[in-house]
Amino acid sequence: MREIPGRRRRFLSRRTNGRPELISAALTFATAWQWPVLPGVGLRTGGGALCACPDPECTVPGAHPFDPALLAATTDERMVRWWWTNRPEAPIVLATGGRAPCAVSLPAAAGARALAALARGDVRLGPVVATPDRWFVLVAPYSLERLGELLYAKDHVPGSLRFHGEGGYLPLPPSVTGQGQVRWERAPLPGSAAPWVPDVEAVVDAVVEALTRTGVSAPEL
Numbered sequence: 001m002r003e004i005p006g007r008r009r010r011f012l013s014r015r016t017n018g019r020p021e022l023i024s025a026a027l028t029f030a031t032a033w034q035w036p037v038l039p040g041v042g043l044r045t046g047g048g049a050l051c052a053c054p055d056p057e058c059t060v061p062g063a064h065p066f067d068p069a070l071l072a073a074t075t076d077e078r079m080v081r082w083w084w085t086n087r088p089e090a091p092i093v094l095a096t097g098g099r100a101p102c103a104v105s106l107p108a109a110a111g112a113r114a115l116a117a118l119a120r121g122d123v124r125l126g127p128v129v130a131t132p133d134r135w136f137v138l139v140a141p142y143s144l145e146r147l148g149e150l151l152y153a154k155d156h157v158p159g160s161l162r163f164h165g166e167g168g169y170l171p172l173p174p175s176v177t178g179q180g181q182v183r184w185e186r187a188p189l190p191g192s193a194a195p196w197v198p199d200v201e202a203v204v205d206a207v208v209e210a211l212t213r214t215g216v217s218a219p220e221l
Helices: 006-013 020-032 079-088 108-120 142-152 202-216
Strands: 037-039 092-096 102-107 127-130 136-139 162-164 169-172 185-188
Touching: 006 092, 006 127, 020 037, 020 092, 037 079, 037 162, 079 202, 108 127, 108 136, 108 185, 127 169, 136 202, 142 202
Parallel strands: none
Antiparallel strands: 037 092, 092 169, 102 136, 102 162, 127 136, 127 185
């Protein structure tokens, strides 16, 4: 592995006692499930929920890539192990799209009620990632063209829905970001195989219907 010069070497070499569960989870995502991951920028030391990036108004504190950039996401065991050995408290960021899952996210309060409605309707879902602010329903990879056609066919799509596809990212458990603890609302089934995820059409259809039918208020967030 070539040496990383200057600022990058100093940034990536912050060693602490850390959280061993983070490197274990990162290795599972990358090697067992083949999900490309990389370390998030994390939070400022002693700065509470302030992002460690230079932007004082960062909207996703700690939960986004910075150095390395998103394109560095990998499934390589040696690289993942090196990253979290040197930055043991860094959040785990999934690069969505390609061969990796994508996601549909919505505000947490609306997500809880929507998932309850989907469960009553026997809609099969895969893993769901939750932060205190938003829930992320993992779906199979999709193209922007496919998503555009799907949304165009809808009479109404709540503006609070967000779509994390090719070129996107989201934090994975058990990371801690400026929004708080990242956890599984619906955990993957145990085992070495990559978790099953549904098609985006099924999730968008069901979520939009559930939000409309139950009268859930899903504000722009």
